[in-house]
Amino acid sequence: MNFFASRDVGVVLPCAGSGTRVGSDRPKQFLDLGGKPVFHWALSTFLAHPRVAAVVLVVSPGEIEAQEQALAQGGYSARIASGHLRLAVGGAERWESVRNGVVALPSTCRLVTVHDVARPFVSASDIDAVLAAAESDGAATLALPCPDTVKWAASDLPSAGATAPLVESTLDRRRVWLTQTPQAFRREILVDCYDRVPSRQDLSPTDEAGLAETFGHAVRLVRGSQRLHKITTVEDLEGARWAASKETP
Secondary structure, three states: OOOOOOOOEEEEEEOOOOOHHHOOOOOHHHOEEOOEEHHHHHHHHHHHOOOEEEEEEEEOHHHHHHHHHHHHHOOOHHHHHHOOEEEEEOOOOHHHHHHHHHHOOOOOOOEEEEOOOOOOOOOHHHHHHHHHHHHHHOEEEEEEEOOOOEEEEOOOOOOOOOOOOOEEEEEOHHHOEEEEEEEEEEHHHHHHHHHHHHHOOOOOOOOHHHHHHHOOOOOEEEEOOHHHOOOOOHHHHHHHHHHHHHOOO
């Protein structure tokens, strides 16, 4: 049987961000986590999933050659040769990077999953849950109900040394969810969004679910996990390294 015959999911892993808030001169996705780069954790999980036809790793233009060599040294040569693993060049903004990744996917991928590689401990069950919701509703994202009282500030975040803002209102936390990834979409929904972005110069979407919402597509919330916490700060990286040390080899 053709390798791709029973596989209908494409995965885009944006890996072109600067990710410097962890206090390193290297982007966080390339830092060591349990003996391998951070992004390898999510990459290996998606490559192992039985429905995934191709994973596209989107990197900055200056990283293409280095990552091709690093992936080959990491044992991914056969995956690259077969087309199961591909590389694409990132854009100026996240949505452009993801769009470039979607374009690089095989045409047989009717569902597209997008995942932040800084959430390294994604599992097959996470992937299955968000794919099922996307098949049913068109678009879905993992998320967690907010456990805290949420205040809406009267102004933006203050700059260093500025006075902290006053509270404008308190939101009903029963309706507040904290977005995670993976997110999944019917491919035609993402294509529709990308076709329409140029008409909206005011947009600067931070995730694909938000992009889908902007253009009128319903997005299903799927309960995620604390395990999917994103590595953003030095403390997050330390916590992830502790968690990685507890993983079964």
